[in-house]
Amino acid sequence: MAAGLLLGRLVPGLDTVLDAVRIGEISLPIALGLLLMMYPVLAKVRYDRLGTVTGDRRLLISSLVLNWVLGPALMFALAWILLPDLPEYRTGLIIVGLARCIAMVLIWNDLACGNREAAAVLVALNSLFQVIAFGALGWFYLQVLPGRLGLPQSALDVSAWDIAFYVLVFLGIPLLAGYASRKLGERARGRTWYEQRFLPRVGPIALYGLLFTIVILFALQGGTITSRPGDVARIALPLLAYFALMWGGGFLTGKAIGLPYDKTTTLAFTAAGNNFELAIAVAVGVFGVTSGQALAGVVGPLIEVPVLVALVYVSLAGRRLFRTAEEPARA
Numbered sequence: 001m002a003a004g005l006l007l008g009r010l011v012p013g014l015d016t017v018l019d020a021v022r023i024g025e026i027s028l029p030i031a032l033g034l035l036l037m038m039y040p041v042l043a044k045v046r047y048d049r050l051g052t053v054t055g056d057r058r059l060l061i062s063s064l065v066l067n068w069v070l071g072p073a074l075m076f077a078l079a080w081i082l083l084p085d086l087p088e089y090r091t092g093l094i095i096v097g098l099a100r101c102i103a104m105v106l107i108w109n110d111l112a113c114g115n116r117e118a119a120a121v122l123v124a125l126n127s128l129f130q131v132i133a134f135g136a137l138g139w140f141y142l143q144v145l146p147g148r149l150g151l152p153q154s155a156l157d158v159s160a161w162d163i164a165f166y167v168l169v170f171l172g173i174p175l176l177a178g179y180a181s182r183k184l185g186e187r188a189r190g191r192t193w194y195e196q197r198f199l200p201r202v203g204p205i206a207l208y209g210l211l212f213t214i215v216i217l218f219a220l221q222g223g224t225i226t227s228r229p230g231d232v233a234r235i236a237l238p239l240l241a242y243f244a245l246m247w248g249g250g251f252l253t254g255k256a257i258g259l260p261y262d263k264t265t266t267l268a269f270t271a272a273g274n275n276f277e278l279a280i281a282v283a284v285g286v287f288g289v290t291s292g293q294a295l296a297g298v299v300g301p302l303i304e305v306p307v308l309v310a311l312v313y314v315s316l317a318g319r320r321l322f323r324t325a326e327e328p329a330r331a
Helices: 002-010 014-018 028-044 047-054 058-084 087-098 104-111 114-148 161-188 193-202 204-227 229-256 263-274 274-286 292-317 319-330
Strands: none
Touching: 002 014, 002 204, 014 204, 028 104, 028 114, 028 193, 028 204, 047 114, 047 161, 058 087, 058 114, 058 229, 058 263, 087 114, 087 229, 087 274, 087 292, 104 114, 104 204, 104 263, 104 292, 114 161, 114 193, 114 263, 161 193, 161 274, 204 229, 204 292, 229 263, 229 292, 263 292, 263 319, 274 292, 292 319
């Protein structure tokens, strides 16, 4: 993050060069970083175990409620409570709250030893709901609900086809590549070779892709972020509260309904993470690249990355809460 901010400030014209080629509204270097980041994690998924996840109604229902009921409602409330005088930033944060995570959450889940198969299923489920519900929820939270509460309204004109395109590119391509890698690798050389030889070689690519994506993202927006520190601080406050409450709520929910540690961790991170690339793309496409809504989307990962990295350590420390409950049963 620091390297990206410095590059964006110290290298004249770097943001223009990096942003010259796009996939939709997303810079091509960021798109490549996201694909590199997601492929190794999806290559690790045991696709023959997905049935055990899809049959876990506790996990699926909890995830849907956290992501599509509580998440948008919480961000709406925080945005209005903490940014009542800043309508552009408020709208940008509400858009962030509607964009459920399908990319970086796989990294956080993997680092925290979450369930890879559960993460793949929940990410796919979020992607499906994102295509169907994003526009409708944007209309509800930006127009209908504020109107009912007597608050100022704003419009969000976004096509479901555009959202489907981002989902197809940023989830469909690495998911297909990961599935093909496992099927073809196991068929050609066997599961032992695939998991003990192939995966250790491609695994580090995910972290390289993550670091590359973060550097490029902040190099593109470094000037904007460093020139408006007061605005960034105002936007950061509701984001900090949002990530902490959503992750904590997901973790406590998983524990309360009797999920094991790995699925509880997956539930918590998929609830807390947001699809910043989609939120930025929508804000830029609807309101413009220099808009306050776009800045709110950019600040999202500035706060999300360090907070969720910290929550990885919190999650790992919380494993002992599950060991005490599960070890007697195994014995």
